[in-house]
Amino acid sequence: MAVKVCKFGGTSMADGNVMSRVRNIIESDKDRKYVVVSAPGKRYSGDVKITDILYQCHREVEERGACGASFELIRNRFNSIVRELNIDFDINSVLDETERRINAEKDEDFTASRGEYLSARVMAEVLGAKFIDAEDVIFFDKNGAYAAAKSDKAINDALRGAEKAVFPGFYGRGYNGKVKTFSRGGSDISGAIVARAVNATVYENWTDVSGFLACDPRIVDSPRRIKALSYKELRELSYMGANVLHSESIFPVRKANIPIHIKNTFRPEDEGTLIQPSVYYTPSGSIVTGIAGKKDFTVIFIEKSLMNYQIGFVRKVLSVLEKYNVPVEHIPSGIDTMSVVIESSALKDGKLELILQGIKEAVAPDVLRVNEDIALIATVGHGMSSSVGTSARLFKAMAEASVNVRMIDQGSSELNIIVGVKNEDCEKCIRAIYREFFGN
């Protein structure tokens, strides 16, 4: 029997009318049994997400002892949702209790999690489904990572006998027993956790777009839609900023080989994008699957004669970065050279200078140079490794667009080619690569 876990994002929960669409979607397929919801998102551009108002509530509690003014906005929003849905549900007692606990607990994660809690309570009512509080079934271990085995068991225990169930996304219970949230956008992770726990046939992720595009539509006009891609391709593209899905949400389902289907709540008939585990993945035949870019990296370039003979050279450089707690994104290297690519935001407050000094002391390089304002552009696709001349086409396209290549890194998986260019060349470069591989 097929079991589908459906996660609905903030725009799918934005108001009562969209929530009615969600009900229709769920009721149109009996396999859609378990539902994970986000907090209500924006109804129109310029609107404020419920989660953002909740963070504001927390600030108000800290400053004034209670969150009266901002909580009024939450209250109004949920009252109008219930009115639009025309359901008989005493939302005000739930809101009263929520406001009381926000003021009493004075805890940021608890407060931020209430948007999901409230929308799941409403959705469970709409569907006549069991409400399962994430606090009781999703657990974190002492390192702050989600505790898979314990959560899987609790989810299955809670689901016993339930025909349909609704879970709030975004939070669980921390090791200290208190509510703990994932990072922003984390309801995607909750959906993946539930999908894995029930060994779902598919994890449907309902958003407000009809799937992934081969590149950012703000850069290229109507880019091609990606019908299917592998988990690995998704990981590369979302790490680089193609953010339809939270980049950590793939891990729980990937382990269990569960496909993710991105669908559009506002156009349910659209095919969407299917993200498949590598074991089932059949390449589409196109060489490149997608192109994504991310700005604001810093490249530290190090040159030292006979670097390759010096045992421990790379380790010494990396230990300087470790000392300052700075994550490294890429390490392209040559015989006598290596570069370390770091997100510029991690080097603020004088850290860059400290690191350069540390590297000088650790390895006495012949040359130590820094390139700031670098954008990385990843061209991703399983098809690239098997087709001759891909990189030649890519670099020719860049040359023809007069984009200077500052750095090259081909991932060891041969799944991607990453080029570093000046921030200001980022869009031009993406357009040139897109044109080369997708035409127009």
Ligand code: ASP
């Ligand atoms: N509501 C949370 C946020 O705005 C989590 C989510 O929507 O996935 O980040």
